[in-house]
Amino acid sequence: MGLxxxxxxxxxxxxxxxxxxxxxxxxxVLGFEVAAESPGSPDDPDVRxxxxxxxxxxxxxxxxxxxxxxxxxxxxxxxxxxxVGLDHVSFTVGSRDELxxxxxxxxxxxxxxxxxxxxxxxxxAILSFSDPDGVHLExxxxx
Numbered sequence: 001m002g003l004x005x006x007x008x009x010x011x012x013x014x015x016x017x018x019x020x021x022x023x024x025x026x027x028x029v030l031g032f033e034v035a036a037e038s039p040g041s042p043d044d045p046d047v048r049x050x051x052x053x054x055x056x057x058x059x060x061x062x063x064x065x066x067x068x069x070x071x072x073x074x075x076x077x078x079x080x081x082x083x084v085g086l087d088h089v090s091f092t093v094g095s096r097d098e099l100x101x102x103x104x105x106x107x108x109x110x111x112x113x114x115x116x117x118x119x120x121x122x123x124x125a126i127l128s129f130s131d132p133d134g135v136h137l138e139x140x141x142x143x
Contacts, residue, residue, distance in 0.1 A: 011066035012089060013057070014135055019071035021132050023058050029109045030091075032060035032067065042071040063092055079134040088136035090126070096141045099127045118143060 016022040019042050026032045040047030042056030048071070049055070059068040081087045093099060099116050106113045106129055113129035120143065127139045 009065060011059070011068060013059075013068035013070050014086075014089075014131075014133075015073045016057075016069045016071055016131075016133050017073045017075050017077055018132065019057060019069060022069050022071075025132050026060060026067075026069070029106065029111060032062045035059045035061040035066060048072050073133070077133075079130075079136075081136050086135070088128075088138055090138040090140045093139050093141050096125045096143060099125055099139055099141050102139050103127055 014022075023034075027034065036054060036059045038047060038054040038056045038058065040050070040053045040056055042048060044056065047053045047056040054068065055070045055072060057068055057070040059066050061067075079086075093102065096116070096118075103113055103116060106127075111129055113127060116125055116127050118125045123143050125141050125143055128136065129138075130136055
């Protein structure tokens with residue numbers, strides 16, 4: 001049997017505890033543009049089960065990819081990168097200088113972040129931080 005020949009990553013969706021807070025983070029801090037938003041309330045259990053209503057969530061268009069938020073997690077739930085599932089999400093930026101600008105933007109918005117790390121063996125530099133639910137995020141630039 002041959003390989004399944006994929007042509008790229010189509011979309012990624014994160015489960016969040018507070019849609020309004022997460023939407024504000026991704027739009028106001030990261031500058032992502034909303035591509036589609038659920039017409040229904042995320043408080044409605046039927047909406048939260050309906051893919052045609054985006055499960056009550058929102059979808060952003062960024063870097064040629066769709067990135068969504070699904071508001072179905074309990075308010076007291078927390079992200080754990082050391083459990084089965086997601087470790088982190090990395091978004092590409094155009095240059096190392098853009099990482100420097102992003103670090104300043106994060107700082108200006110009170111978002112804790114790591115230092116920019118040059119991973120020369122891999123030809124990239126990274127900047128790590130977390131979203132409001134503690135999901136580990138990273139910005140990556142080619143060196």
